[in-house]
Amino acid sequence: MAKLKVLLPQFGMGMQDGEIVRWLKAVGDSVAEGEALVEIEAAKTTVEVPSPAAGTLIEIVAEEGETVDVRGHIATLEL
Numbered sequence: 001m002a003k004l005k006v007l008l009p010q011f012g013m014g015m016q017d018g019e020i021v022r023w024l025k026a027v028g029d030s031v032a033e034g035e036a037l038v039e040i041e042a043a044k045t046t047v048e049v050p051s052p053a054a055g056t057l058i059e060i061v062a063e064e065g066e067t068v069d070v071r072g073h074i075a076t077l078e079l
Contacts, residue, residue: 004053006075008068011042018042019067020074025057031077038074055079 008018021039025031036048037057059076062068 002079003058004055004077004079005073006037006052006077008040008062008070008072008074009049010070011045011047015042015070017067017069017072020062020064021046022064023060024048025051027057027060029057031055031057051077053077053079 018040019042021041023038024036031037031051031054033052033054034050037051038049040047040049055077057075058078060074061076062072062074068074
């Protein structure tokens with residue numbers, strides 16, 4: 001099976017990082033492409049980040065409360 005790194009997206013030009021507020025899925029959960037995966041707070045706004053592909057969440061790299069740089073690895077999906 002192929003693996004896909006889920007990266008923290010950039011929501012605005014000035015965004016440099018974001019905080020993981022809450023994981024909406026747990027390791028082992030199946031996710032559909034576009035399904036909400038995690039809530040991120042950036043610039044005092046909380047946004048749900050959708051899954052970039054359908055698969056199974058096999059690893060959470062960034063835990064709740066952790067701040068991650070834009071394009072930083074936050075999770076891994078198995079496709």
